[in-house]
Amino acid sequence: MQSPPDSCFLKMIQTLRRQEGVVLYNDILEISSAEAEDVVAFLKEEYERESLDHPHTTPSFHPHAARWAAQTVYVAAQLILYRKHEEKDVPSLLPTFSFTPDAAAILSADLCLRFLPDMIVQLKIIDTNDPLIPLLESILKQWHFSAVRHNLAVDQPDFAPVVADVCLHQLYCQRIVDHRKLLLAQHPVFREAIAAQMGMYGPEFWNEFRTDTLSSLA
DSSP: OBOOOTTHHHHHHHHHHHHSOOOOBSSOOOOOHHHHHHHHHHHHHHHHHHHTTOSSOOOOOOHHHHHHHHHHHHHHHHHHHOOOSOGGGHHHHSOOOOSOOOHHHHHHHHHHHTTHHHHHHHHHHHOTTOTHHHHHHHHHHHSGGGGTTSOOOOSSOOOHHHHTOHHHHHHHHHHHHHTTOHHHHTSTTTHHHHHHHHGGGHHHHOTTOOTTOOOTTO
16 A cells, blocks of 8 residues: 555556556545546546547547546545545545436446446455445446446346447447356347347357347346
């Protein structure tokens, strides 16, 4: 654990994105507006870079969603090993959002939220009863694109924003295939698109996937 340097928020997000690791400090610091702007600017560059490999037209970058997600993972990371707050105060440490989780917000937030599952795994190793775990899982249930590879029970997920955007829909399908999430692959929202994506080589590539099998999520 390190002492907090200048721009610790930006440095942690940069390390997270570039090395898929986190830097832990000995306290949770308030984030200045200038540093938050630097983080948003960095994430915009990351978004534009990833967009080069996206299918179709990528939704516009959503700075508010990106900032909220970055702050969420920043606070969560610091709370993994450093906790001086009472259990009842933990929820108030995480930021809230007031924007619509549309395709632009989902993809922008995913730049950081995709790392939450690994943080949850670490929390469970330390303490399976950690009150932060259900809080982070509740975030992933709503922002479920970032939770595809995580074994998270999501009841009746809202796929409307996914269906509404062809880019997000195809990226969601690809993530399902990459992580072999059979239940999601068999969902009516994704089943035909995934079958078309794999084509005639589907049985060899993913033998467990069957287009004639209905998911319990249907």
